């Protein structure tokens with residue numbers, strides 16, 4: 001009741017009679033009439049909101065004493081302390097994983113996973129092009145080729161029906177990305193992996209507590225990788241984790257991330273430098289911060305979900321706004337972002353950039369997601385290098401270049417995506433109403449911007 005009254009008050013304050021624009025036929029919010037007519041903030045009108053959104057990350061004051069004692073101890077390296085071990089155990093419990101290895105970052109978790117599963121120079125790895133650039137870079141790091149299967153623009157994730165046509169004799173792995181925390185269609189992907197004997201490495205770097213078929217993302221494939229970089233839901237500046245259930249593979253991952261030193265029962269008896277390795281360890285200080293952040297994860301995830309479902313129910317009623325869809329079998333997103341597609345034809349051609357600028361002016365910041373990154377230069381930088389020319393035939397590299405021009409759904413998505421930041425979803429119902437009001441206000445008054 002209180003909430004409805006507040007909503008009504010805010011609505012009345014943000015509207016004025018007589019403005020032009022087609023109205024929605026149904027009220028979106030209780031007490032808000034059939035639409036919002038008002039001067040847009042971008043045109044000098046009163047913004048829907050002026051308040052700030054939650055600043056991220058959020059420091060936990062209770063961690064000050066344990067962190068100071070860790071600093072004083074000098075045990076900052078994992079070999080001298082137990083914070084990394086403690087975090088690995090807690091994270092495993094949180095996501096229902098058998099084993100977890102903390103790493104320096106999500107990128108290094110992916111590199112260790114690809115290396116351990118045998119992805120080598122001259123191999124190919126299949127993934128969606130719609131992802132943070134690290135997913136491409138880790139494949140290049142192995143001197144392998146990231147081969148893109150087109151994105152399903154409704155789910156923002158890899159289209160499983162586009163994977164098999166990309167498999168050839170060089171293909172060595174599938175790397176589904178649960179982008180924004182939206183689970184990829186894992187049943188179909190795992191079935192393809194099984195059929196072609198290809199390991200599946202989940203890039204779950206944005207998918208803490210996301211669920212597929214009731215199981216946590218990151219625990220479904222052969223290995224799963226997470227990021228704890230500062231913008232992430234469990235932040236520590238930098239940090240990451242590998243998750244897996246095969247002891248032999250996990251022992252090797254651990255060994256690789258620790259300079260190649262043999263680790264665990266499966267490597268017992270091996271010589272000191274029996275395998276190649278790197279240093280991809282997390283520090284005890286980062287683990288200490290992670291331990292202080294992990295406590296809030298479940299509660300935050302529930303709050304994001306509740307607000308996201310509310311936004312779904314309202315935003316989908318606004319013409320031209322199409323919220324993400326969960327892939328078949330996906331049961332829960334982590335909402336690292338809340339994404340929707342913006343169809344400008346419903347806004348009389350108002351460009352996405354103007355729409356976003358108008359939202360920003362109303363007090364609602366957004367992100368436009370990923371662009372056509374495959375034309376940014378990094379792919380050409382890799383495949384025109386001496387090494388790639390030695391590893392792949394000219395015919396294969398030319399065909400690869402050509403294939404980058406045949407990702408129609410991804411291309412479309414890069415021009416239409418709009419998303420809200422995860423910290424916004426930790427606010428209250430009234431704040432979600434502000435978002436809905438702002439989008440509705442721009443829709444109703446779009447003519448002011450044309």
Ligand SMILES: Cc1ncc(COP(=O)(O)O)c(C=O)c1O
Nearest residue numbers: 105106107132134135205227229
């Ligand atoms: C989808 C995805 N993959 C990989 C990474 C790499 O993680 P990090 O930044 O911890 O290296 C990120 C980080 O943003 C990511 O979002």
